Amino acid sequence: MAPRSASGRVAIARIGAAHGVRGEVRLKSFTADPLAVRDYGPLEAADGRSFVVESVRPASGSSGPEMVVARLKGVTTRNEAELLNGLELTVPRDRLPEPEEDEFYHADLVGLAAVTVTGELLGTVIGVPNYGAGDMLEIAPRRGATFLVPFLRAVVPEIDLAGKRVVIDPPPGLLDDAEDEAS
Numbered sequence: 001m002a003p004r005s006a007s008g009r010v011a012i013a014r015i016g017a018a019h020g021v022r023g024e025v026r027l028k029s030f031t032a033d034p035l036a037v038r039d040y041g042p043l044e045a046a047d048g049r050s051f052v053v054e055s056v057r058p059a060s061g062s063s064g065p066e067m068v069v070a071r072l073k074g075v076t077t078r079n080e081a082e083l084l085n086g087l088e089l090t091v092p093r094d095r096l097p098e099p100e101e102d103e104f105y106h107a108d109l110v111g112l113a114a115v116t117v118t119g120e121l122l123g124t125v126i127g128v129p130n131y132g133a134g135d136m137l138e139i140a141p142r143r144g145a146t147f148l149v150p151f152l153r154a155v156v157p158e159i160d161l162a163g164k165r166v167v168i169d170p171p172p173g174l175l176d177d178a179e180d181e182a183s
Contacts, residue, residue: 009044009090010107013037018081019059019069025081026059027070030106034058034066040096043089051075051089104159113165114139114149117157122168122175137166149174 016026029037037043038053045051052073059067075081099105106128114122114137123141128151130136135151149155149168158167 008093010093010096010105011088011090012040012043013070013089015084015087015089016067017085018078021078022071023075023077023081024069024071025075025084027053027056027068029066029068034068037068037070040091043091045087045089104161108161109137109159109166111164112159112161114168115165117167117169125166137168139168147175 011030013030014028016028018024019026027037029035031037031040035056035058038056042050042052053070054073055071056068058065059069072081072084075084093105093107096105099108109125109128112125114125116122121142123139123146125137126140126146127138128135129138129148136148137151137156138146138148140146149170155169155171155174156166157169160166
């Protein structure tokens with residue numbers, strides 16, 4: 001699911017490098033179906049610019065299934081496409097469908113308190129990265145470096161959106177490095 005962006009918006013994609021000479025861009029899609037990025041209507045950058053995805057196709061090579069090649073309305077040259085590299089594109093949260101049971105938008109998890117099963121505060125969820133082996137919760141403790149926990153039911157048995165918290169049941173040793181850095 002998509003990560004959080006500024007004020008009630010959810011990041012749908014991030015523009016990457018220019019692709020070819022006719023203004024296409026590589027786009028990292030944060031949607032469940034990467035090709036569906038065009039179905040969310042106009043996408044907006046933090047600076048207020050709006051982009052319409054005119055066409056999208058899978059990117060070739062080993063760039064991962066979330067990488068697509070897109071043509072954005074009004075972007076017609078490689079130089080114009082290069083200027084967009086790194087731009088995050090968002091939509092209003094209310095434009096997204098409600099997630100299924102046991103599914104969550106990353107935007108709904110970021111900002112939640114992370115507590116142990118005994119109620120000890122570990123920190124705050126600041127991100128939901130995926131480095132290829134599955135989603136992780138990135139947690140920022142009150143002091144020390146952030147740390148990651150696998151976003152698996154065995155490690156995160158409860159997500160309480162109404163209570164604004166996630167419960168972490170870490171296997172032995174998982175938080176040892178995080179506890180050492182905090183002390």
